[in-house]
Amino acid sequence: MTDTVESAVTRATLLLQSSSDSAKLDAQVLLLDVLQKPRSYLFSWPEHHLSDAQQQQFDEYCQRRLNGEPVAHITGLREFWSLPLQVNPTTLIPRPDTETLVEHALGLALPTTAKVLDLGTGTGAIALALASEMPDWQITGVDRVADAVSLANTNKQRLGFTNVNFVQSNWFSHVAAQQFDLIVSNPPYIEHDDIHLSQGDVRFEPLSALVADDDGMADIKYIITQARDFLVPNGTLLIEHGYQQSTKVHSFFAQMAYTNILTVKDLADNDRVTLAQWPG
Missing domain, CATH: 1.10.8.10 (Ubiquitin-associated (UBA) domain)
Structure with missing residues (x-):
């Protein structure tokens, strides 16, 4: 029986x-x-x-x-910001920690029709969460992996959002000369020798979306450096990072002449997101 x-x-x-x-x-x-x-x-x-x-x-x-094998890969779904998102092994599984980034992005004083860029969009989780709350924002999500862009578009179509667009781009390479009120990113930030890479669900996720050179700081530094050409005056860059990286991220933002630098803690009280303004 x-x-x-x-x-x-x-x-x-x-x-x-x-x-x-x-x-x-x-x-x-x-x-x-x-x-x-x-x-x-x-x-x-x-x-x-x-x-x-x-x-x-x-x-x-x-x-x-x-x-x-992660539950999300078995069922093909993961909830993020109360949105049911399709997932697969080509992208990271959206995690609750990243909702901290979404929450603080939504709390910024931005124009009603703000232009927003999500770098390394993966499933489209961040872009779609923002789109669900701010229907007048014009949101672009980019990822260098074609399969990720396809997955993000599938999620967009299932949810029926019309204020977000997904494009294949290696960071800013296909963004052209646009400028944005807000740029957000959850880039790779784990060190190559981090023991957690051989544990739990991350064993089934793409290393390219997890690991970065320079003790996990390479992509973060690249984004901070390049974003200055893509932000409007006093535009905001908001980056998720490892809980031990906030001092390095804060310092590099200052080195690159950003202002109003602020680090935000996640629900577990770990430093998780740092945001700053580009004075232009």
């Missing part, structure tokens, strides 16, 4: 404890994807038995998760 909803979650939780810090949540998310039901179903129908096909698919999902 197949599992009930309740026993499926219980069994999978025990199975996944050795490979996940969120075993019960993983089990629930995987089961709901198999059942194609909302979360409330877990509590409303705990005695419902899975069909044979559902049991087989759930067991396969659990085995993939046991092998370390």
Whole structure:
């Protein structure tokens, strides 16, 4: 006989404890994807038995998760800023820490029809989150990886946003001579020898989107340097970085003559985002 909803979650939780810090949540998310039901179903129908096909698919999902594959890659979806985004192994999985960047971008005093550039857009998470809150902003998201641009466009179409455009570009290479009120980026900022690269979900994500030279600072420095040619006077650059990099990022912003430099902490109270203005 197949599992009930309740026993499926219980069994999978025990199975996944050795490979996940969120075993019960993983089990629930995987089961709901198999059942194609909302979360409330877990509590409303705990005695419902899975069909044979559902049991087989759930067991396969659990085995993939046991092998370390991220839940988001198994289901093909990840929620970011309450938006359901398609994900795949060509891009980073959007993380809650990055919502700190979105939150502070939305809090800036920008023109009603601000022009915004998202560098290294990946799934389009940041650009689409901003688009969802500011329908009059004109947002461009760029990524050097064609598959990432395709994925971001798929997410845009599924969500129905019309105020965002995705373009293939290696940072600023295909942005032309435009200027923006706001530039945001979650660039690669992890050092090549960081032990976390061999742990958890990041093992299944593209290294090119995670790792940077110069102790993780190479892309951050490039963006800070080049953004000066693409910001309007007093425009803002907002960059996500590692929790131990805020002093280096702050110092380089100052070295490049930016003003009003501010570092913001994430929900875990770690330095996560630094923003600054280009006086023009």
